[in-house]
Amino acid sequence: MLVIIIILAVILGIVLLFGLFLLATYNGLVRSRVRTREAWSGIDVQLKRRMSLIPNLVETVKGYAAHERQVLENVTRARAQLEQAGGAAQAAQADNMLTGALRSLFAVAENYPQLRANENFLSLQQELSDVEEKIAFARQFYNRNVMDFNTRIEVFPNVIIANMFNFDRFEFFEAEETAREDVQVSFST
């Protein structure tokens, strides 16, 4: 009789411990996922800000250099792609395209002294380079969170729980590594 009670108690204890372990791991994963989503919204805010600046910029440039249609179209198209992007990887790709398109737009603008003297243009240029810098920092924070989360759900024994409750990997938001340096160069001119 006593033996049976002891065995039952041990089994109960193991089940209880296992339940506690499950709970702690699950909560840890959820917390990490919330943090990563929060970090994503840090990028998202800046991307939206960037997109909201583009139409105004395009209009301003059109006023001085309407025949630079190709460059303007590239910017508008990249912006539209960014708006429709689903997921971090696509958004990153569209954002990189937008960065490239803007760069050639500002390079072209060098040929129009009146445009360069336009106050609206100057403030837009400055704000866009500020946004670009902020995206770079937000990306860094987001990617660090993604790396932590993706590692968390892949190591044993977390991987079992992650599969059980459908914890999916996050996509990285990847940019060309030179993006930040280029911003600083354009800042000093």
Added chain:
Amino acid sequence: MADQRVLIYDRIDQNRRNTIALLGIFVVLLAGLSIAIGIVVGLPYPFAPLLIIPFLIFAIISYYSSASVALAVSGAKQVSQEAEPELYRTVENLCIGAGLPMPKVYVIEDGSPNAFATGRDPDHASVAVTRGLLQKLDKLELEGVIAHELSHIGNYDIRVMTIVVVLVGLAALMADFMFRLTYFGAGRRSGNRGRGGGGAVAIIYLVAIVGAILTPIAAQAIRFAVSRQREYLADASGALLTRNPEGLASALEKIAADPDPLEVANKATAHLYINDPLREHKSFLNSMFSTHPPIAERVRLLRAM
């Protein structure tokens, strides 16, 4: 779980454990001291530990007012985004990178380059830089310094340091209190203490005096050790944030080479700054009781990253 503590959350957890351990040590130290004071004063045993209550109230008040006191003592003035756009943008960007809320930004009108952060948690944080820092450092160096300060905020270093400093002050206060009691009151009270036995009373006095001497020294040593360790950690996490250790390294060299002393700093606020603002001549004792590790060592570690 994460072997490399890349996320701010891991370092916060680590710091929280350290804080709890530190608090534990101090509470034991202080409780011992207050019981000793109680016995010396002649309180009956069950009431002796109650003496810790006024000291605790003092500690709590100091803890909550420390940030505003530090800012006021250093003469820091809060600045707006319009007044210092470059500084503001740097702080803002690095906060995004570190996942921190925007702290209040202060400028100290002093030619000596230096900076500090204060506030008990990221929601009540402030960053103060001197005018000299803004004038003498370039963009990347400023970024390095701000990242170092934000790391102090994000890692909750300031909370740890504030608690340590408050408790060190408390230990010193209690020890002082104790000294006066035993020194001036010993003769008077020994008469009506006959029933405890002369030997026991003498031992209690001896323990109390030794405790009163050792506690502040131990407390100071803990404070300095904690402070130096925090500086290395903030250097490392700041470098991780900017991805550019060289910025902070060259900023530290410039700060160290600057001949202007910081006029608004004193011994009470020295531990806050990015580099020790008091910089007296360096000796062996000085390096043991120093709030900051030597600049050369910090620069060497940053360059090795």
